[in-house]
Amino acid sequence: MHYVCPACESENTLDLTFPVEEYVCQTCSYLIDVAGNKKTKHLKIPTENVVLDVGQKGEIDGIEYTVVAIIVKRYGNSIFWREYSLKDSKGGDAFLSESDGHWVFLVTIHPDDFKGKSSKVKTYQGRNYRWYENTPCSIYAAAGFFDEHLDFNLATYQEYVNGTRMISQETVGKKNQYFYGVHISKYEVKRAFKIAHMPYYTGIGIVQPYYFDIRQAINIFCIAALLICLLQLYVYTSRTNETVFAETINFTDVKDKELVSKSFILSGGSAPLKVNAFSGVDNSWANIQLSLVNEKTNEIIYTSKDIEQYHGYEDGESWSEGSQSEDFNLCGVGSGKYHFIISAEKEGGLPSFSGLTSPDSKVMISRDKSGIIEITDIFKVQTKTFTDGQTLEKDTSEVIRLAKASFGTQKLDSLINTEALRLTTDPISSNTYVQLKATWLPVSFWNFVIILFIMIVLFVAMWIGKHYFNVNKWKNSSNSPYPANDN
Template sequence: MHYVCPACESENKLDLTFPVEEYVCNTCSHLIDVAGNKQMKHLKVPTENVALDVGQKGKIGEEEYTVVAIIVKRYGSSIFWREYYLKDSKGNDAFLSESDGHWVFLIPMHPDDFKSKNSKLPTYAGRTYRWYENSQCSIEAAAGFFDEHLDFSIATYKEYVNGTRMISQEKSSKKSQYFYGVHISKYEVKRAFKIANMPYYTGVGIVQPYYFDMKQALNIFCVAALMICLLQLYVYISRTNETVFEQSINFADVKDKELVSKSFTLSGGSAPLKVNAFSAVDNSWANIQLSLVNENTNEVVYTSKDIEQYHGYEDGESWSEGNQSEEFNLCGVSSGKYHFLISAEKEGSLLPAFSGLQSPDSKILISRDKSGVLDVTDLYTAQSTTFIDGKTLEKDTTELGKLVKASFGTSKIDSLINAEGLKLTTDIVASNNDVKIKATWLPVSFWNFGVILFIMIILFVAMLMGKHSFNVKKWKNSSNTPYSTS
């Protein structure tokens, strides 16, 4: 079907299945009355943000539509939106409305289907709709073919919204029409009509859906939480935490060297290895250096930990800080055969200093300083002799050495000095001789389980808060918003 414009004599062609009453010449933009074949008025051409062309075809759902006309409508002096008139193969009407890049697909509906005693909360198809806003508009520009005469008078739009659905009432001086609309994404419109560029969208559309389906998200979170709980239950039943290493390490044994522990085997998936280190520090410190060696891959995980405890009395109040034990995890340790390399040190000397170790016959007095040097005094002659350590004194063959052995009644002077010296010393630092290390394999851990559930709860709460903020923005231009504007 084609029409020759009486104003410019150009042809206007389009394959139409409905009777045309008016059309806008695509050359001179005059509105032409078909019955009288005369020009009515000159119209502006829809150009800004117009995404579709007259005659363009696209498939929405299962139906193919043809764009037969385009109208740009204006509200106030600066608000515009575009309406694309569609026809299917049977001549049925449908519309695409676009404003600020947000799209709505509309079809005509019967006014009697949309009635309610409450004018602000009418119902349709079992859904309650909230009145959004009234707006007055007029035609700013037009193009295409129309099956009725265009009405250029001021029309009133009254819109009702329910989520992604809306009912729009268009009332002019000649008639009143109702349309049922649903949100349609710009990507669906782009695919349907094969459009290269789409209008950029801003703000929140009147029926734009929230970015997440909250019911679906809740179902996903609940199913995920159930799966995590079942997995945790299986791990708890099938596996147990196991102590894989436990030993007391003398500081003297690891002075300037490392102790190689016995090997131990870890079985199962990756899990934390919890290490507890204890030392009887008292107003002092100790340090442990620990290397976990994977005997299969030779990979080494190194860590160092200080153990400190201090206390005192100041300004009439007692105070304390630190602890005699430290606990830490080596995370993500995989299965395999392992051993530890251990070294440790503490504050002060390795040997306790003391004075006043006297022989039973009161002939010999022995003292030791913090460096381990012995001072041996013959109480009868009041002469003193120093020895590097107890072993040296034990091997001494002089008259003094013989007197020491005879007076104490033993040749094992070094052992005697160490044993009796601990009784005499008041050096708490020196009396701390070892550090106890315990390593526990933790295949059963509720930490990760709890963290994941907590994160899921936080995410869902954040999504709920986001949805509330989203809806507030959606309704900010409405005089009937259900949300507080304060």
């Protein structure tokens, strides 16, 4: 439609499908009576926080609407909100109301559909709506095209609320209109009308939804708990708990080097691998370094553990601390083929001795604390020195052959270690080995319990948060369903 303003003779054009009774000139802001083609009132132009323009189109719930009018309403001297009148292609009415950045989408309803149970509670389509507040207001600014004359008298809005829905009863003089409104997010409005910038919202809107959907959260938590239970049951039933590694490691075998263990297989779901380390420490310490190697992925889990045990007497009383045995876990070990890389050390040197003579008195063996071994041919007065037992075992010299024959053994290194323990008087030196035992533990239920506990705590926090959210939503109402001390 095309209208020429009688005040400034400017053109006002908009493709409309309804009869216009009044419009506000886009140039001079006079309210024009179409029937008399005369100006009736000069109006303020809606500007502050107005994000839609007259003639702008947008789609809500699959229906395309055109913004045909904008009215800014005022309550008191400083409270304003904006109402955008929308028309669909068939001339049907709808409205967008925005206050403090909170949006409500409204449509007109028949008064007979809104029935009163009492002065404070009324029903619409089977839902109870609680009276929130009465709000007197007047028109502060306006723009666009109107299918009826604007009424500048004081209007009263009586609002009833149910969650994210509301019924608004507008009374101007003897005329009553009823509107059904639902919360619509600013992002939906922005997307529908392709708006670049939206007004910031403050406070809590009258039909603003809680930040979380409690029912949806319950469904999600229940499904998550069920899945965790099924996963825990699968992990628990799909594996056996067994000792997968047990070996005694001599300190001499890992002196300045590492020992690679035999491979072992773990089957089933991930679980902790418990390792027990024992060493006969006595007022001394030992240290074990352990690397668990996944032979498929080459992933390595490394750990180090001290074994310490000390005791004595002080002020006539005995004391002790530490232990000869230590337990530790390698957590979250999955199924696969593994082996250990082991190294160890202890306080003090190896058991030292001297004068170990063969039964036929032909050979004498000695070892000092650094591990140096001396084998002497007594008759020839010839001595040969070795840095460790392994070097000795690989030697094929005449003195070694004589020593093996004289002592009646093919394992001189084992003989030396055994006799060293018998001959030494040093308790630290007598500790020659560490025992390792690895057991794949039963599946731990602690993670399961912790996750469920966290979910319960989150749900309780959300429930309490929703209560205080609603308390704040109703704090401006004189008919709040929450006690005054909750505010």
